[in-house]
Amino acid sequence: MHALILAGGKGTRLRPLTVYTPKPIVPFLNRPFLLYQLEILQRAGIEDITLSLSYQPDKIEQILGDGSEYGVRLRFITEPSPMGTGGAYKFAAHDVRDTTVVLNGDILTDLDISAAIAFHRAKKATATIVLAPVENPSAYGLVETGDDDRVLRFREKPSAEELAGLRTNTINAGIYILEPEVLDLIPEGQNHSFEYNVFPDLLSSEKPFYAYILKDEYWRDIGNPESYLQGHHDFLSGRISGFEIETGGRAEISHTAIVDRNSIIDDDTIVKPNARVINSVIGKGVLVEEKAIVENSVVWSHTRIAHGAEVRRAVVGRSCHIGKNVSVTDGAVLGDKTSLTDYTKT
Numbered sequence: 001m002h003a004l005i006l007a008g009g010k011g012t013r014l015r016p017l018t019v020y021t022p023k024p025i026v027p028f029l030n031r032p033f034l035l036y037q038l039e040i041l042q043r044a045g046i047e048d049i050t051l052s053l054s055y056q057p058d059k060i061e062q063i064l065g066d067g068s069e070y071g072v073r074l075r076f077i078t079e080p081s082p083m084g085t086g087g088a089y090k091f092a093a094h095d096v097r098d099t100t101v102v103l104n105g106d107i108l109t110d111l112d113i114s115a116a117i118a119f120h121r122a123k124k125a126t127a128t129i130v131l132a133p134v135e136n137p138s139a140y141g142l143v144e145t146g147d148d149d150r151v152l153r154f155r156e157k158p159s160a161e162e163l164a165g166l167r168t169n170t171i172n173a174g175i176y177i178l179e180p181e182v183l184d185l186i187p188e189g190q191n192h193s194f195e196y197n198v199f200p201d202l203l204s205s206e207k208p209f210y211a212y213i214l215k216d217e218y219w220r221d222i223g224n225p226e227s228y229l230q231g232h233h234d235f236l237s238g239r240i241s242g243f244e245i246e247t248g249g250r251a252e253i254s255h256t257a258i259v260d261r262n263s264i265i266d267d268d269t270i271v272k273p274n275a276r277v278i279n280s281v282i283g284k285g286v287l288v289e290e291k292a293i294v295e296n297s298v299v300w301s302h303t304r305i306a307h308g309a310e311v312r313r314a315v316v317g318r319s320c321h322i323g324k325n326v327s328v329t330d331g332a333v334l335g336d337k338t339s340l341t342d343y344t345k346t
């Protein structure tokens with residue numbers, strides 16, 4: 001069994017956080033995001049994992065190494081040019097003649113991969129797509145399935161009128177289990193898409209193509225700042241299970257500061273007297289000065305939040321300076337090295 005993580009995108013939707021940091025290694029709960037995907041694969045006994053890269057690949061390789069620290073063996077492939085999801089799979093796995101689990105590199109889930117694999121094998125499927133139910137599917141492409149879980153058709157962003165006549169609310173979760181023969185459907189060296197090329201070819205050829213539908217499992221695409229922040233809140237509220245959260249043990253917190261039990265503060269951070277940190281994640285080496293407030297937010301490493309400043313419902317990148325009595329609120333996103341002068345309001 002092999003796995004491929006498609007991590008070649010530029011993270012455009014997540015900017016400005018991805019200007020200097022490739023999306024696969026943006027800090028999530030103060031760990032590189034991709035480690036959560038490596039963990040669910042390793043739990044399923046999958047140790048041979050290929051990462052398909054394109055944007056700033058050296059930074060990703062430097063952070064993850066050969067994977068031995070995480071109980072897996074990593075291989076890195078850099079696309080010579082943008083190849084689409086299917087083309088990247090062909091380029092990275094052309095010599096793999098084994099069942100392959102493919103994941104989009106921005107998916108946060110606690111899915112038991114081994115259960116999905118067992119489903120795939122029981123159905124004797126050529127391909128299995130994991131689907132996630134959503135409350136408002138109008139912004140997504142819907143996937144319709146039959147009573148036997150066979151994939152019937154794809155509907156791209158249906159209108160409200162179309163939705164009223166449909167029984168499904170399931171969307172592509174960006175996780176696939178593919179047999180080697182799927183590679184034969186993809187031309188060599190060309191830009192090719194799973195959604196627009198490979199999956200329609202599977203349907204038209206009537207190959208066994210099934211859907212594994214998530215029920216109680218957690219799933220989120222963290223590809224934009226709002227969803228990235230919400231993913232942190234979901235972790236802090238206990239909605240995601242099965243991962244150990246590293247809390248850090250060497251922060252310096254004043255006895256008159258208030259830090260609630262939900263918040264996570266990394267090593268070498270200083271929280272000064274009468275400051276408050278509520279339901280937030282604070283990276284390494286951050287300075288939260290007197291009477292500053294950080295609430296429902298994520299603050300990356302080595303940022304300074306000065307006296308009386310407020311950061312609420314925001315994401316703050318690395319090495320930022322938030323001046324005295326500054327207010328950063330309501331979904332604000334600050335890229336690395338942003339400096340806000342005293343009394344600024346965002």
